[in-house]
Structure formats: C-alpha cells, structure tokens
Amino acid sequence: MTLAVTACAGGAIAQSTPVSNGTSFVPGGPGATLYQPGGRPAAPSVSGTTLTGQKLTLAGYRGRGLVVLNFWGSWCAPCRQEAPALAALASHFQAGEVRFLGVDIRDSPASAQAFLRDYRIGYPSLNDPGDEIALAFRGSVPPVGIPTTLVIDRNGRIAARIVGGVSYDGLKALITQIARPA
C-alpha cells in the first residue's frame, strides 16, 4: 500500500530484520546498537558528490574525530523530525571533535536542498540516487530503514547504529560515550 513509507524506518522493516552482526553488540535502547571497541565493523570506503556538487570521501574524515553518518530523505517524516536535533548537535560539537555527514536517499536535488535550507543544516550530504552508498555498507552495517544514523570512531570503525529518528539528548550521550578515551 505504502511504497515509500515502508522504507521509512522505525516501522516494520527495522523490527522484522534483527541485527545479526555477531556477538559484540549490546542493545543501547530502542533501535540503537552499540558495538564494543573490539568488535566494531570497519566502515566501507565511501565517496560521492554532495548535494552542492563537491567531491567527498569518507576516508578523508579518518583520524579527524568521530563521524556521524546520517541516512535521510526529504520525503521521510521521521527524518524531518530528527533534523533539528542533528543540526543542533552538528553546531554543538567542534568540527575537530565530531563531524556530521548526511547521505541523501531516494531524493531529488531540489527537494533535498529545500530541506537543508529549511532545517539550516550546515554539514554536507552525499547524494545517493542509485543507492550505491547504502549498498557499500552491506558488508558492515547495512541501513535497514530511513533514517539510520551511524557513529564511526576515530579509526574508521562503526561504533553505533541507530535505526529510526534520533533525539538530541540521546545522540549526544551516545557520541560522548564513544568519544571518551577507552
């Protein structure tokens, strides 16, 4: 019935596909998966063009703090709900500490740019019209719904995944926990 709404997370997809990435995760709340430092899957090398036309690679962020990678779409209602929290957190953390990067899924540039303007999102977003970036994560932590947010540690390893919308406090606590030196 609802073609795109089912791809929008928090719903049936997230529930029907439990994470099966081995033994090293502990559930960190509804929709959140936290990976212990020893068992963090490596983030794939991802590159693409941002919505503003710049070339960007995820590998370029390596060693420069944590990366919060957010899969979103302007058509996705939970993405709209979490957008203010992401925008606020991106300005709360120093750029050398935590960097934010979006991956725009199943969207058109006009709608996506209107979204970024509307929510005053300053960090870049890769355009992913053919789902290549989403596909690149299949070997590590495949996004199972939109929005999905990944927290990638300093070594380029995925430390946490949140399926569904994030809250300001929840994501902030998660980032702080992961950023803390082990």
Add this chain to the structure above:
Amino acid sequence: MAGPGDSPVTGLRIPPGAERPQVPATGTAGPPGGGAPDGGAPDGGPRTRPPARGLRLGLAGWLRWGWRQLTSMRTALVLLFLLAVASVPGSVLPQQGIDPAAVTQYYAAHPALAPILARLSLFNVFAAPWFAAIYLLLFASLAGCVLPRTFRLVGSARQLPPQAPRNLARLPLSASYRTDLPPGAALESAGQLLTAKRFRLRTGDGWVAAEKGYLREVGNLIFHIALLALLGAVGMGGLFGYKANRLLVVGDSFANTVTALDQYRPGRLVSPADLQPFSVTLNNFTASYITSGGQRGQPSSFNAAVSYTAAPGEPVRHDSLRVNHPLDVDGVRLFIIGHGYAPVFRVTDGTGRVVFNDPVPFIPVEQNGLTSDGVIKVPDANPTQLGFAGVFLPTMIDVGGRLQSAFPAALNPRVSLLAYAGNLGMNSGQPQSVYQLDTGGLHRLPIAPDPLAVGQSMKLPGGAGTLTFTGYKQWISLAITYDPGQLPALIAGIAALAGLLLSFLVRRRRVFVRAYAGEDGATVVDLGGLARSDAAGGFESEFAGLAAEFSGTQDGRRFVQVVARPEEPGSHDHDSSVRGASNGDPARGEASLRDPALREASLRDPALRDEEGE
C-alpha cells in the same frame, strides 16, 4: 500424497475419550470423572473404562493419538484441500506482496470493508498466521507420514524373497515338469537361470525362491524421498528467500538494499547483508496497447530496457524485461508487475525558490485508460507547506463535462490537480504514505482544477507559489523474488514423478521352484509364480517362458503346463485367465483348490502386504 497404500496405523482412530465402556466396572454408573484414581486394574486399558477415565490415558496417549491423526492420509488430504481453499483469497483480493498499489485502490474503493479484511490478513494471505498454520500442519503431517514409510520401504527393498510355499500349484501361476536330473541339480540349474535373469535368490531345502522387480520399491523410495525433499525445498525457500517490490521511474536506478526497496519481506533466516548486491537502471520503457476491438486499451506488450551490475564494480550488462521474460541476476528474479505514469512537476514556493522538481509516480485506478491518481507533497515550501492531489489522464477526453482518459498511451496527457496549503503532517515524524495526502492540517486553495497540458502552470492564490507540469515519465513496478528452494523443488518434483512412474510400471514378481523325487523315480520340478496384481500384465508370458527354459535346459520330459489362476477367489469374470501358455492341459483341474487365507498367509510378507492393502 502418501502412496498407494497407507499404513495400518494411520487409519481412522477413535479418540480415547470417545470410547464407550464395554464392560461397566461396577453395577452402577459413578459420577462423571469419579472413582478412585488408583482403583482400576493395572491391565485395564481405556477400552474397558468409563468415558471420563479415558482422560487417564495420559498426555503421552493423547499425543500419540494426536500424532496419528495428524499423520493420517485423511488429515493430509483435508489440509491440502484447506491450503487450496486458503489460497483463493490470494487470487481474488489484491495482495500486499504482489501489488501494493492495488491494495491501496481497494482501500479507497471499500473503506469500510478493507480494514476488516486487512485484520484477517486477507491482503497478505501467504504470510497470514492461519495460512502458516495450515502449511506447517501439512508439512508435519506429510513428514510424519512419509518418513516412517521411507524406512519401511528401505527394509522392503532389502528383503529377501520369502520361503517357497509348500504347494506351488496353489499359486496364481504354476507349472510342473519332470526331468532325469536329480532334484539338487535341477534346483541348481533353475537357480542359475533365475540369477542370470537378475532374480534375487533364496534357497532352502528342496526349494528356490526368487524375486524380481525391486525397482518398484526403489521407485517408491525415490517418490517418498523426493516428496520429503520437495517439502524441504519449499521450507528452504521460506527460510532463505525473500520478496521485495520496487517502483522505478525511467532514468532512475536502485540497488538491492533494504532502504531502496518499497516492500521487503525476508525469509526467517535472511539478514539485510544477505541481499544480492545488484543495481538496476531503467533506461527505457515502452508499452503497446490494442487499439481496436473489445480489448481496446489492453496492453499487448511491454519492454523495459535495463542495464544492471551484479555487484559494485562488476561490468554493466543490458537486458530487457518483457512479459514472461524476467531479469535474472544472481538467482534473483525481477518481474514487471505494473506500470504507469509519473508526471514531472516543478514547484516554486512563495519565496521564489524551486522547492520541488521531480517525477511523481501516479497510480492507475483503471486499466482501459490508465487514469491515475497521485499526490505531490512539498514539505519545504515557504511560507507554508504545499500539497496537491489529482489525476493524470494519458489521453484526456471530455465526455459531457466530465474528464476521462480514453486510452492508456499518452496521446493527450493532462493532469488535473487540487491544491492545498498548511501542514502536511510530515514534520511530526509520523510515517505516512507517499500516495496519500493527510488533509487534516491542510486547507484547499481556492483555485479551479483546470487540466494542465505539458508546460502549463498553475499559479497558486495568495502568493503561495507556482506549480508547473513540465512533462511525464513512465514507471514500472518490479517484483523482486529470491527463492533458493525453487530449483531443488523442481528437481524433487521431477524425481517424485519418475519414482511414481517406476513404481507403477515395474511389478514385483516371485518365482518359486521345488524339486523332489516323483513316484516313478524321475524328478518332479514344480514352479510357482506370483506377481502384484495391480501392475500391467506380462508376467504370465514371462513365467511361461521361464518354465519352458527350465524344462529345456534340464532336458525336461513330457509336458510343461502353466496354469494361471485368478487372483481373487470371487472374481468369476477372470475365468478366462486360465490359459495354458504352452500345451495347456485343462484336465489338471487345478482351479478347485483355493484357500485364500492360507495363500495370503504363506505368500505375503509384511512389507508387501502393507503395499497391497489397498
């Protein structure tokens, strides 16, 4: 499903609780359920107890009874029938997994009925709990029936022929001759002949028993094992397979990953990482329609030109999807299950910015003209969010002031929209369908829904913005199915058929030889033959040939006569089957001595009796 004969244990059983007391335990009937718990005789079975005490059969007894019921052929047939009946709604009602758009249409057409049907899982029959219950019960029933039979068949296929009966003349086929060879030598020569003819031999004191046609058992065994394999393959498809849908506009690409799929229904053991990582781009789509006659407007052919890669970095390949020609990537099959139009709109908001520029898939509501419904949501328009709902008419005509589409091809494409402004309800985070406009927070803008041609615009009142209909594209809806059990199921099905044929065409037959010294000093050799009665004929002549051959190689003297006796004592219409294959001598009058019970007892081993029961 369970072969020609069902095992005796799977017959109709009377539930223990329903059994009548045959001998009252006491003179007066006690209260129901009354009586001392330990008062019964230790050997007293449920048969001699009052009904209420049947419960004392205990859990194990009930379980055994239930298992027998479940694995009976009757239950299997009832379940099979139920399964067929349960699939009917799947072909009558639109199915979520096959055509979600049709379900949406059904909701729109039957707003009161649809939620009730949905609650009964009638839009998703094959994933419904009650369907799974039938399927699992059938699975258990078949497995429980077939598995023990398989073991028995293995035993039967390995079994030696039974001992030769004493009086071979009582067998359905018999013959006798005299020879000068001593009895031992005559038997040995007969045994050698039978071995040469690939009979399985068993020898005893003064007799040889031979049996042939074990391929029948092999066929039976193949049938049963294939049946189990078939069940396993179907189950495997359910565990490791998945189904998905994806709507794809011409020019767009998608990858087989969960976020890119509109509908995704994985098997129990499928994780998102298991999806085959192919990417598909729809380069072009053409549909042809019948232009005249009663079927005018019906599609005559589709062709979707796609390019795809099996995995990132693999070479790009090209293919086309047509009717009955799905795309096969890595064992995953992609079918076209629908198509339609996606008009392209550009929306400029009140601040003068382009906030939307996209093809919007409209969903057909009828097939003859492909009149399609759709909505446009512009959540990032300022100062207020904008929404549009309307129809796309591929070939618009005006019939008495009412617009409709006369033909599915886009000969005169028009779009007619109602405009809304306000709150689309998207920012609260509640997921909503992209095909429905939640008008709860919206108000309709006072502008008439004039049909727009390509290039025409609709200027919204109050400076809310402008919508332009800039063109249209076509879309296809793809069903993506992966069923690793499909090929094994096909192979198992063919094997089951082959096994069944084998078991029908090959008859199991036995030949017995007894040799003893006759009154005149010569050796009398008696032959007897027994074949399954339900298989095709031919054993009589085979037996006659054998008898002649024995007699010939052993320098047999005088007559060899073969007497065929009707198998069933009561079937007089088989009298004509009394034929001599060589020089018949009806004077022997063998047709008189018939003792079916004795014959049954002496000739049939348990394995065969099991088979011949029905």
